[in-house]
Amino acid sequence: MARLLPLLVIALGIFFWYRSRRNAAVRPGAAASSAPGLSGEAAALGFLPQDRQDTRRLTRDPQIDGAQEAAERGAWEPAARALAAVGPDWERRTALVIALARVAAEDDAWLSAWETACPGDPGAAAVRARSSVFLAWELRGGSSAKETTAEQFEGFHRVLLRAREDIAKAVELDAEDPSPHVSDLWAGLGLGYPHAYVDELWTEITTRAPFHFEAHYAALQYWCAKWHGSAELARDFADRAASAAPAGTLLPALRLIAHFEHLDRPLNSKHYGIPEVTAMTDAVLADLPAVRPDHPRLAEVRHLLAFFLVQQKRHAEALEQFRAVDGYVGALPWDYFGDPAKLYCDYRERAVQGAR
Template sequence: MGESTVGGGTPLVTDPFDAEPGLAPLRTAAWDGDWAATRAFFEEVSSPADVSFAAALLAGVDRTEWYLEKAAKAEPADPLPRTLLAERYIHLGWRARGRGPGEEVSRDQAELFHDWLRKAELLLIEVCAEHPAYVPAWTARLETARGLVLGQSEARRRYDRLAEHHPHHFRAQSHLLQQLCPKWGGSWEAAHGFAQECTNAAPDGSLAGVLVAQAHIEHCVDLSSAKVTEYLRDVAVRNDLRHAARISVLHPQHRPGWHRIDGHSTFALAFSLGGHLEDAARHFTALGDSASESFWRYLPDWKTRFTEYRTAAPATV
């Protein structure tokens, strides 16, 4: 699970639980349906951004809703079990919908998707009302806002409430960036503008610069395949990516954490597609044999493409 041998080489590690040893206790607790061990894991996580990251991972572990539902009932005043359960419902909703464009989603898929998201939203409304500064719940509500098509202003309102308490929350920013893309009712001006806004406001070494690469990759998805390379080869786009990488994941003050694989993978993709293999090489080196599928999955047979680009990149350095 989480590994794939591509091209006869070293296995590519794509499961964060395998790539980050510190996350292993959470997966074990989830497999065992052990709420006490799950709680103990999250009690050791100090950053709200890391809580949200781990919550999203836990949501992807099969059948966890059973023990999280019990925990939410047993501890009704605690925001953590309800937020984790909501994240699981959100995951189940997206699984039911599928990741394709809206026109490919059937009516039955859409109904089931919205059913799961409404269940999550009800839990999160309670949590945010009782604990208005609980950032992980507000983060999850950005995803329900998007899936339930509540609109740009409502998504921004939720983000602003979150940012009052944690202004540089990477997962929340990434969620709002998705909302600001045209496919969810936004515009490229809004999406790129938000990415730059977050990057400019964040301290050097933060993850915010990764949003710049995310915005450019999302923009490419809107283009014909023939236009993607042209777009990413543009000198202004290349320089934008270089600057964003330099002040974020490549900055001396950057402290690699659980988001490191997502960050470096995103830059590696953007630079590779643009033919900037020397720039991509630094990110492939940082990744080693690990990779995140989050944006690479836009490519057919992405693991093979990842390995091909990674093999080509060092020759230019």
């Protein structure tokens, strides 16, 4: 028995050491969580589990969501009132057009009723133009070109050509609104507009709204190597736009997007810690205080910042961004991958643990 006593003491010591280590993993007062994508620490900070992350939206916006939900129920009047209310606030008008057009691409009966009740309504025309572009891309599907059938391509190009007619009508009905021209940029990705035409189109847009974020995002996609440009053209476009923009436009984020878009392995952290990328990240952080709180793309930029900051091991700063956007993950970069809610929660957990 005397021989067993030292072994018993050692065993008890190991047991209590293990239990203390396990308990240390949970913050004082926080219960361990069994919800997917949610540790005890994350739960204590008020974060939501993976199954409560909305993968369709990038934020909650009462004005936009109310009009969209009414359209989903078949009512067009709230959409018309919402567009009339934003007036020449082109950033929010374009966001409303996009939200409503997504609904119309699935079922346009409510939009047809609006067009019948109010012939020549410029808001309805802008929504119709963008919905035609969305419909074309849905017909094509999200697969690579080699995995897309000839029938899909035929429908894609046929509807895009029809969309150009809808875009022209929307421009005619409201010459000041840049949103139909932004829709034309997205049509140009599929139809392969030549660079010279896009340059002319860009002049039309920037004459109306020189610092329009959605327009810049669409143009950046056109100039990316995966579409009709190159890494150099995309980065040059992003740098020129960010350099010329006043504070509060979110345009410094274009540099981050151009960097992300041209990485072969975008989840590899080695691409994010170099001084140039750290400086890009800092420039976006510096722009945030001047951004209007209801900017429709602010949440997406916060998502992007959170991702870059985690990659740079700046976990406390990343947590600030995660706190501002939790619950809505239909945004870059998460929606570029197969399970955006899981990836979001994985990166959020890295920030939680790294900031401890």
